[in-house]
Amino acid sequence: MTAQLELDNISFEYAERAVVNNLSLTLADDEILCLLGASGCGKTTTLKAIAGLIRPHRGVIRLGKEVLCSDQHCVPPQHRNMGMMFQDYALFPHLTVAQNIAFGLKGMSKANKQQRVAEMLALVHLDECGGRYPHQLSGGQQQRVAIARALAYKPSLLLLDEPFSNIDHQVRFQLIADIRRIIKDQRVSAIFVTHSKEEAFAFADTLAVMHNGQIAQQGTAKQLFQHPNSKVVAEFLGTGVYIDATIVDADHVQTPFGIVRSLQPLPSSGKGQVYVRPHDMQLIGDEHGEVTLLSQRFVGTEYVYRVSVFAQEVEIPAKAEQEFLPSQKLSLTITPHSVNFFAD
Numbered sequence: 001m002t003a004q005l006e007l008d009n010i011s012f013e014y015a016e017r018a019v020v021n022n023l024s025l026t027l028a029d030d031e032i033l034c035l036l037g038a039s040g041c042g043k044t045t046t047l048k049a050i051a052g053l054i055r056p057h058r059g060v061i062r063l064g065k066e067v068l069c070s071d072q073h074c075v076p077p078q079h080r081n082m083g084m085m086f087q088d089y090a091l092f093p094h095l096t097v098a099q100n101i102a103f104g105l106k107g108m109s110k111a112n113k114q115q116r117v118a119e120m121l122a123l124v125h126l127d128e129c130g131g132r133y134p135h136q137l138s139g140g141q142q143q144r145v146a147i148a149r150a151l152a153y154k155p156s157l158l159l160l161d162e163p164f165s166n167i168d169h170q171v172r173f174q175l176i177a178d179i180r181r182i183i184k185d186q187r188v189s190a191i192f193v194t195h196s197k198e199e200a201f202a203f204a205d206t207l208a209v210m211h212n213g214q215i216a217q218q219g220t221a222k223q224l225f226q227h228p229n230s231k232v233v234a235e236f237l238g239t240g241v242y243i244d245a246t247i248v249d250a251d252h253v254q255t256p257f258g259i260v261r262s263l264q265p266l267p268s269s270g271k272g273q274v275y276v277r278p279h280d281m282q283l284i285g286d287e288h289g290e291v292t293l294l295s296q297r298f299v300g301t302e303y304v305y306r307v308s309v310f311a312q313e314v315e316i317p318a319k320a321e322q323e324f325l326p327s328q329k330l331s332l333t334i335t336p337h338s339v340n341f342f343a344d
């Protein structure tokens with residue numbers, strides 16, 4: 001069983017510019033958590049603080065009962081028992097795959113080392129590749145060697161910084177599934193950094209959306225998608241449009257497109273906006289409609305219409321048999337969904 005990680009109000013500044021700002025985060029045993037956020041929001045800096053590569057200027061980091069970092073002391077990276085994997089995999093080019101995996105195995109007999117390397121090669125399905133050099137492997141195979149090396153010495157925690165960004169899109173999601181299985185089989189906790197919500201949904205158990213050096217919200221993908229606590233989180237998890245709305249009762253809001261039923265309870269009253277995602281909207285022809293068709297694409301099974309709704313642009317899928325004309329006026333029907341309501 002691996003230990004729980006806790007970041008308690010950590011802050012870090014580069015040249016007095018706050019990059020991580022009173023950030024708190026918890027990671028449960030065997031959990032894969034994704035730090036997700038736009039470029040420059042402080043994800044890598046947070047990962048470096050966990051790894052011990054930088055020291056936070058304030059705050060405490062704990063791994064299980066051990067304090068890794070506080071005002072008083074800071075455990076150096078080599079004593080944190082964490083495995084790391086970065087975007088370029090950082091394999092040693094002059095070492096074979098087996099030697100790369102064995103690299104971090106200190107204080108073991110030769111026979112035990114060989115056994116552990118063989119176990120790791122089998123785990124990542126590269127049994128036949130131990131004698132090859134990194135340049136003789138595909139990008140995906142190199143990535144699996146990197147994960148084998150990071151896991152070989154049984155770390156308490158695995159830190160992965162954009163590990164899939166160099167992988168071809170066509171094989172990326174198969175690899176994500178493979179590596180998730182390997183990490184789960186080994187019962188290791190992991191923190192994974194990405195700016196891709198698709199990767200986060202596929203790889204992580206929980207997501208922590210970062211914004212301006214803080215965690216905006218932490219939870220499962222479904223919790224964050226259905227109950228975003230802010231517009232930042234709602235927008236980060238998917239496109240949509242804001243439509244003025246007034247709460248009618250706990251299950252309904254009034255919008256310019258009619259009354260919309262919410263599948264989750266709403267606040268008791270209020271005026272504000274609902275954030276409606278494309279799959280909850282349907283287009284209908286309506287010469288008095290408030291929606292203007294801007295362009296359309298046929299993508300095989302359906303059309304994707306780019307429309308303007310109250311000066312916001314959004315792409316809405318529609319069945320192939322439902323065809324609209326360029327510049328046609330349209331209206332929307334909004335299907336019952338877990339309405340995201342933001343009060344004024």
Ligand SMILES: Nc1ncnc2c1ncn2[C@@H]1O[C@H](COP(=O)(O)OP(=O)(O)OP(=O)(O)O)[C@@H](O)[C@H]1O
Nearest residue numbers: 014015019037038039040041042043044045046195
């Ligand atoms: N060594 C450094 N010196 C000064 N500023 C830095 C340094 N490293 C990072 N920064 C700045 O700190 C901020 C956060 O950087 P960080 O790498 O943590 O972001 P990120 O969320 O991981 O971004 P990305 O997704 O682009 O990798 C950025 O504005 C970046 O320019």
